[in-house]
Amino acid sequence: MPSPIRILTAVPICDGHDSAINTINLEFIRHGIEVIYLGYHRSVGDIVRAAIQEDVRAIGISSYNGGHIEFFAAVVDLLRKKGADDIKVFGGGGGTITHDDAARMRRKGVDEIFFAGTSLDDMVKFVHQRYGKPRTRRPRPRSFDQELAHNLSKIEEAYGIGSRKRRTSNAQRPTQNRQKHRTSKVIGFTGPGGAGKTTLIDELALRFLHRNPKGRIAILSHDPSVVGEGALLGDRATMINSQDDRVFMRSMATRGQAGGLSPATHDCLASLAQSNFDYVIIETVGTGQEAMPFQKNGIVDSTVLVMNPDYGSRLQLQKIVMLDLADIVVVNKSDLQRARTAHTEIEQRLEQNHRDQQLVDTVAKRHRDSGVDRLFELISK
């Protein structure tokens, strides 16, 4: 079975109309498409950077606030300038984009504009027909990021859905003797869904960018595939600070694998770890109590477990395997009433392990949170 089609969707800058795109995203993923959703109020630069890093087949733009002729054209032009014109552009804007506008936009290189009244079925059909065939001849990458992105695509495509590993000869194999080639520090983030992992990583990225004016980081983020279908990869919409030229971000769907990662994760992570980033951060999907996602990878240098203060009874803590394994445990949302109790209970739980595990309280949603500062220092050590 071939890999799902990956597309990026976004709403242009100064436009908050996300109701249509939310509906369309859900329809796409129900029909086997993997959607990387960038969110609303997004600049041309953010959209093109994300599209190249994610190496999507196409960008779908939903615009309701005017200025669409300029905006779509700017996206097409920037893709071209970056040598990424095999990434196509389509979109719509209800009644705000007239037929005349659409004709002009097509002339400027936009594949298709959908008008008010187009059924969701027709849009899905369009994406499958137009972007469903495998890309055979890729243009020569013009930048480091583009080459890396192409390479990650090759790795991911070498794994079919639901099948075990297929041949990965074209893809870069992780080297056995990894220490020799390693230049990056790899940090794994895991924890239950809704604990705030994504926001926390984005806040750490912001601190990194401030601290290291020339450094670069990579983020490998995971979201679950809908059973037998596509996936909504929405972390970029939350990670506002990570939309930066010095951050290379890649979103992956789990494609049927349990445990919080994708079948291709190991190889992709190995490839990123050898690519001269200062840090590579890997984020699992929200995990259950028994999960230990980084065990077999062996590439991860240090692991962070992000907890929500609402984990249930004290007994539940005994069952969370990662509490034994994590190097750092974070109690996020520590402004919640439950957080003090959570801190005490987790502290006691960690003492049983007799390891030098760190416990940090954070409020990731708060700007300049001192807990996140402390976590950043621990990781930077």
Add this chain to the structure above:
Amino acid sequence: MSKLGQVVESVENYNKFVLDQVKRARTDQKFGRDLLGRWNDTKAKIPVTRTPTGLLLPRLALPEIDEPGEIARFIFGEGLPGEFPYLNAAYPEMYLEPIREIESFDKNGDKTGKNLAQPEEPTRLFSGLMLAEDTNERFHYLTRHQRTHRLSTAFDGPTLYGLDSDADGVFGKIGEGGVAIDTVEDMVRLYDGFDLGSPNFSASMTISGPAPMIMAMYIAAAKRRFGPKVVPRLRGTVQADIFKEVQAQNETIFPIEPSLRFLTDMVEFTTREMPRWYPISISGYHIGEAGSTPVQQAAYTLSNGFAYAEMFAARGIPVDQFGPRLSFFLDCGLDAEYIALARVSRRIWAIGMRDVFGAGTRAQLFKLHTQTSGRSLIAAEFKNNLTRTAAELILSYMNATNSCHSNSADEPFTTPSEEWIRLAAHGQAILLEESGIFKHTMNMLSGSPGMKAVERAVEAAILDEFREIERLGGVLAAVEERYQRSQIQNAAHRYEQQIYDSTRPIIGLNKYRDGDEDAPEVKLVRTPRTKQQLQVDRLQKFKKKNADKAKRALDELATVAERGQNVFPALLEAAEVCSLGQITGSLQEVVGRFRPMV
């Protein structure tokens, strides 16, 4: 229990109180007799008016009841127009024609000598396009026949997001969907030729995320033209509704808590220094437009309002100082709830403000601006939109809205063009001035059995929503959990589904559709590139001219923000020499950017 939980209790208690009064009126003879006497007095004092066809009508219609229990139910349960709990209207006369000496009569048919001042027209049309001078021209066009100048301003995307016109990638958005405002100089151009300090002028500005900055620019512009003494005389409204942005409209630029803090800073300043200004317009319109049900719209708007009241009171602003300066903005569509949505909202607000916040009379009033539903307008056979808007206007005035905007039929395609704006404005004039529906008699259409049934159902459903929000820990906690947002999105999805499977008939779209696709020939309003470039050039000139002063003002602003002091005085200084984008950037450095909820 949060204040919202107390509001639920206060409404329940009030309803119990009404039932007790009904019972008492029937059992306590003296009480019943007094009520009946008061009722008869009230009726006797109602002036009579003569219609153009010669019919004599009372200026206020009351139910034909003479049983003390029913009288109690009306007086306490609904209230006369302008009386607690304000179900019928916030004010006694609303849209009535002023009594003209020559044609007004007292109950005996004798002429009365009373001569009332001309009231303000309730028509308020929303406008904003291209550059400040273009919108200014449109404002003059719109108000050329009006006694009072009530301008309502729409801003373009970059302004709504606190960005400058020369920000990366926004060029094509300059002047689209609203007017481009970067600096105090633009603000001067925007209202040029209008007397900002006059009692006949008021400006409304539809902007929330950057509202404190835009407000500061407005004050700075007024001072440039009329001197510092104009400030306490300024009349108008700035939307500044952060909650509904996070719940529905997505135009938020700072994280929620600092956004609310800057808002409170502004409210603290305006309620003290600008007694005629409305520093917040608590808006359900965008919640409705984002796809909520009518009940969700009213429930979230009211609960947001109570949350703001709680916040302002916590800052130490007296309720009778900020209460009268709160105003509301609702959507009016075609669903049955709209027959009484605003009536019920007015009642809940009054009871909550009086009994939970201890507000005096003026602070109990739910002062309402209504706009007909933009979402109900359809591109297919778009001229049908005139009928939709007309029906929505009737519903809006049946709810005794204090002011109203009627949408133009061409809005599914474009910023309204002058032809369709004129028809939209005339629609209001036809209802209020030409027809006899609203100008002769208050309560002309109130109190039908159907309307009462809707009132009961809507009130119960709103209180249920309040209970749910209370269970989640109050408005702010529910917002952070995305409760309202998810509910609205869910309702929007259901609405689209209903259109798609035709269980919700939309004439010309999924019903009675003619074979021919109607291709409207509407004149599109688009901002030419040359104008967009002009805006960028002007902005850059301004920045260059003020570079040194701007740096000092921004440093001072950042320091004040860092210390947690009220930023508004520093904003007033900054507005003189800084652009909107510079101010946004400086504050974002201190408090961070808004992280979208997805």
